[in-house]
Amino acid sequence: MAAGVRVLLADDQRVVREGLGTLLNLLEGIELVATAADGEEALQLAAEHNPDVVLMDLRMPxxxxxxxxxxLAARGTASIALTTYADDASVLGALRAGARGYLTKDAGAEQIKAAVEAVARGEAALDPAIQHHVLAAVSAPAQPGLPDExxxxxxxxxxLIAEGLTNTEIAERLVVSPATVKSHVNxxxxxxxxxxxxxxxxxxxxxxxARA
Structure with a gap:
């Protein structure tokens, strides 16, 4: 039997750690390996337990x-930002720091499971509740021509990546092979x-x- 996705949870509120920890332990295919109360402890435990994904609260002491x-991103460890607030600054700050996903704390069990599994596969996972914040915060007038050559x-x-499509789905949309899409992505x-x-x-x- 294949091992589940190894998850480390970091949140400074004990009630959140215990509540989310219980939820994660109930999800099939998810293994909670450790919990941390702040960023420093999260780094220490990540080095010790080598999780596949870290669920990381953004506001901690x-x-x-x-x-x-x-x-963690510098070490090659994937993270999902987890917060109560879906404000623009925290969304962009977390993504620019290297978060591969973003969830609000009221996300449901299946949504959390899907996000963890997607990020473990190397995909992005953004909570639909905050996608419009990303759009509003970073949308800018289109520049003439295409940037960065x-x-x-x-x-x-x-x-199409911005629409949330996988490489396979992009290949189907463009009627090309997945290998061609992978080359374009790289x-x-x-x-x-x-x-x-x-x-x-x-x-x-x-x-x-992006297509709004």
Missing amino acids: RMDGTEAIRR LTPREAEVLA HLFAKIGARDRAQAVVYAYANGL
Whole structure:
């Protein structure tokens, strides 16, 4: 039997840690390996337990979640930002720090499970409740031409990534092979400096390449 997705949960509120921890333990395919009360403890426990995904609260003492996400991203550890507030600054700050997903704390069990599994697969996971905040905060007038020497096809692939499509779905939409899409994705990520799909989504909106 395949092992479940190993998750570390970090939140400074004990009631949240216990409540979410209980929920995570009930989800099939999810294994809660540790809980932390602040960013520093999250980094220590991540080094010890090597989780696949870290669910990280953004507002914590000693070290906030955004800085912890930044340091985890540098290690290659995937994080999902978890917060009560879906405000613009926290959404963008977390994504720019390297978060691959973003959930509000009122997300349902299946939504949390889907987000954790998506991020573990290397995909992006944004709570629908905060997607409009990302759009409102980073939308800018489209610049003439394409930025960062993107080709028209790469820009098209980027727009579809911003819609939430997987490589396979993009291949079906464009009637090309998944290998071709993967090549486009690798090239455009290198050009725009994106580490993952979540950062690519932010870039797409910021440069007027996403389809609103």
